[in-house]
Amino acid sequence: EDQVTQSPEALRLQEGESSSLNCSYTVSGLRGLFWYRQDPGKGPEFLFTLYSAGEEKEKERLKATLTKKESFLHITAPKPEDSATYLCAVQAEAGGFKTIFGAGTRLFVKA
Amino acid sequence: KAGVTQTPRYLIKTRGQQVTLSCSPISGHRSVSWYQQTPGQGLQFLFEYFSETQRNKGNFPGRFSGRQFSNSRSEMNVSTLELGDSALYLCASSLVGRTEAFFGQGTRLTVV
Numbered sequence: 760e761d762q763v764t765q766s767p768e769a770l771r772l773q774e775g776e777s778s779s780l781n782c783s784y785t786v787s788g789l790r791g792l793f794w795y796r797q798d799p800g801k802g803p804e805f806l807f808t809l810y811s812a813g814e815e816k817e818k819e820r821l822k823a824t825l826t827k828k829e830s831f832l833h834i835t836a837p838k839p840e841d842s843a844t845y846l847c848a849v850q851a852e853a854g855g856f857k858t859i860f861g862a863g864t865r866l867f868v869k870a
Numbered sequence: 871k872a873g874v875t876q877t878p879r880y881l882i883k884t885r886g887q888q889v890t891l892s893c894s895p896i897s898g899h900r901s902v903s904w905y906q907q908t909p910g911q912g913l914q915f916l917f918e919y920f921s922e923t924q925r926n927k928g929n930f931p932g933r934f935s936g937r938q939f940s941n942s943r944s945e946m947n948v949s950t951l952e953l954g955d956s957a958l959y960l961c962a963s964s965l966v967g968r969t970e971a972f973f974g975q976g977t978r979l980t981v982v
Contacts, residue, residue, distance in 0.1 A: 791969035802874070802960050802973035803913075846913065850969050857926045858903065858971065860913035 761786045761851050765861035772837055772868050780832040780864045782847030792830050794823050795846040797863070803846055806832075837868045872897065874974035876961050882980045888949040891977045895942050895963030902944040903971060904936060907958040916959075919944055920966075951981045 764783045772778055784792065791810055795803035807816045809825040816823050820841065822833040832845055848860040875894040883889050895902050904916040915928040919938035936946040942963075948955055958978050962971035 793970055795973075800978075802876075802962075802975050805970050805972055808970045848913075857915050857918065857928065859915065860905075862912045 761849065761859050763847055763849055763859050763861035765845075765847050765864050767864060768862070769865040770867070772834075772866070774838055774868055774870050775836045777833070777835045777837070779834070780845055780847075780866070782830040782832070782861055783828060784830070784847075784849045785828075786849050786851045786859075788852035790850040790852045792825055793848045793850070793858070794821075794830070794832055795848065797844045797846055806845075834866070837866075839868045839870050842866055842868045874961055874963050874972055876959075876974035876977050878977060879975065880978045880980075882982060883951050885951055885953060885981055887951050888947060889951060889979060890945055890947045891959055891961075891979075893944045893946075893961030893963075893974060895944070895961075896972055898965065899963035899972075900942050900966055901964045901971075902938055902942065903962045903964075904944070904946050905960040905962065906930070907960055907976070908956075913960070916946065948979075953981050955979065956981045 762785045766781045791808050794806040797803040807823040812827045814825050820835050824831050844863040844865050846863045848858050850858045877892045901920045903918040905913050907913045918926045922938045933949045938944045958976045960976045962973045964971040
């Protein structure tokens with residue numbers, strides 16, 4: 760069964776304190792792995808898509824990487840406005856167009 | 871460029887009633903997916919439509935149904951509402967041949 764597990768559940772950082780969020784997945788043929796950011800009461804905001812092991816993508820203070828079993832979202836020198844829930848999701852080649860989401864990591868960045 | 875639009879934003883319904891939620895995708899996007907989000911279960915896939923056809927369905931009871939119109943707009947319906955149906959219902963659209971999806975703001979449904 761296709762699964763996505765995110766850790767930690769919650770992460771508290773001081774402003775400027777870099778860290779990483781983990782997304783472990785098991786899927787029968789990966790079509791794509793996605794990272795989203797979600798603010799309270801809003802829909803998820805698309806950040807990145809990764810397709811194959813070794814791929815990396817960057818956007819401002821965020822960098823996403825992918826291996827055959829997991830993905831990391833690295834946050835460099837975070838600011839309070841980076842506080843949000845970060846969601847990881849996968850789409851399997853054999854799963855039609857069904858996307859499976861992890862439970863998310865709640866990030867709190869204190870000034 | 872307008873994003874995904876969901877209406878209404880908030881709904882309060884009584885147990886046993888039915889509800890219809892609407893989703894207008896980003897212009898040019900022909901794939902529309904629906905998700906249920908609750909604090910306990912997270913984001914769970916309901917179904918996905920493309921060219922008015924349901925291509926995939928999640929593990930939800932038959933009370934949850936949907937459809938897509940020729941202009942790619944989509945609706946989902948929940949019949950015989952239960953308290954456990956209270957959730958944020960999210961719609962996402964994507965381009966043909968692209969895997970990433972873009973979400974609307976969601977409809978917050980409360981069943982009392």
